[in-house]
Amino acid sequence: MGVLPWAWWFGFRRHSAYPLGALAEAVTNTAFGFMRAYVLLALWAARPALGGYDAADAVTFCFITQALIGPVQIFGGIDLTERIRTGDVAIDLHRPVGLQGWWLADDLGRAAAALLLRGGPPLLAGALVFPLTVPGPAASAAFAAAVLLAVVVGFALRYLVALSAFWVHDHRGPEAVALVLSLFFSGMILPLVVFPGALGSAAMALPWAALIQVPADVFLGRRTGAGLLGALGFQAGWALVLLGAGALLTRAARRRLVVHGG
């Protein structure tokens, strides 16, 4: 067996080493979930069936979003950035394993820990208080696949941002841009279905839609049959394109690599 399953396992352990911190975040995400839910309920009261969602769909969307904040790391960031900044990436580069594959495995471990510790609580709390739309077994299985792909796309985007630190020595610029794009175009702030016309279509075609909007639609049962395959294919397609870009950028970085520090 290769080393990557181990990287996954140790990533999982590393990120579940401090369960109290994760639970505190889960509580925060749950609290924000309730605030957003009431805002969305007010919006749907004024504009029923907005974007094809009913009020229950909108509230369900809201809690799914809150549950996915941790697993897809919607606010961005990856430990690799700091390692590039300090030059510790020299250690990673010395290991007999590809940089992107290693960090992907680690990030999937992190996402699994986040799903358990930070994903469950908001969804459960929401379901206790509101009548959420609950998926059947088929939609649940599809949702699991969509979340996995969402995590991979999320990783690939964050990995590209992290690698930019090899070129742009102040990594906060790219991170700030990435954060705005990620919040706005993932559906985190508002479901993409409420975006009007061309803006809506564009948002649905961009990779950030794969992070939250697509898994949420799968959960809500709005993608079935060919539509479901299309949704998962959309996510998988972006995952491949972005990981491919990551591989190319890794190679380019290695060529003009500047490893900081003595």
Add this chain to the structure above:
Amino acid sequence: MGDAVIEAAALTKTFTRAGGVLRRRARTAVTAVDAVSFTVRRGEFVGYLGPNGAGKSTTIKMLTGILAASSGSLTVCGLDPSRRRTALARRIGVVFGQRTTLWWDLPLRDSLTLVRRLYRVEAAAHRTRLAELTALLELEPFLATPVRQLSLGQRMRGDLAAALLHDPELLVLDEPTIGLDVVSKATVREFLARINAERGTTILLTTHDLGDIERLCRRVMIIDHGRLAYDGGLGELRRTVGADRVLVVELDRPAPPIALDGIEAERADGPRQWLRLPPAANAAAVIAALAARYDVRDIALRETGIEDVLASLYRGDRAYGRPAPGGQRSSAE
């Protein structure tokens, strides 16, 4: 040439320092490693010395394939490091003293398990090797401790174990004793001496600790401003730079500077005077003459340490004894 582990020929690394986005034209080039050539053979223990910023770490990053050379050629264990980084990593061990390969949040034992998986070490081989390293480096008391709770010396020993678990042919060390106390240093030194002597592991060591050098290295290479300034034996370095001996003479009372058969005091401080002996001088005869002519209370003979030799070389007070024409390559062939 079958037993060459490292072969560098005219190895060069130039960094471009960008002046920021708005000052594209302010770019400057820094040649960190400048046409360095040397060969390290199997089983050697080589000290790689030089003042701060000389280019040591940059050389090591090229040797390990982390940085690509700007020009020149480099072969390590028969491989081109930057093209065959992964294959090379399985055959060499590296310790960057200021960084750690260990996983901060995991117990040391788990980090070593992950290293085993990374390097695909067989379970049985791993068990023997781990037991051996645990004994030699005295790891037992903190194998179960999370790495972030280890002291610097414990962490360094953990890092050494991690670098050696896959039994590499070549071990490259960038300041492995930095910040260690005398006992930890002694443990690490003894360990390095042993794996070099018993397993025949080739070692390239960068350090500013001259105790490391005097205890461990038969051969030293000195790099200065990116250029290889000396490559040869340690004793030879002392001799070729004309390391001299100094007599510290303590008289009964302050006196005018001593002058004795062409040897003059170069410094006087109250009753104490310093006399530098020419290389050919017979110390016993000089001491006898001093005792006969002066009221001497005490005499000490001080050899110029390797530290003084290096300090004066780095400062430029003395010339390096001989340039390094490819180091020991010619003599060994």
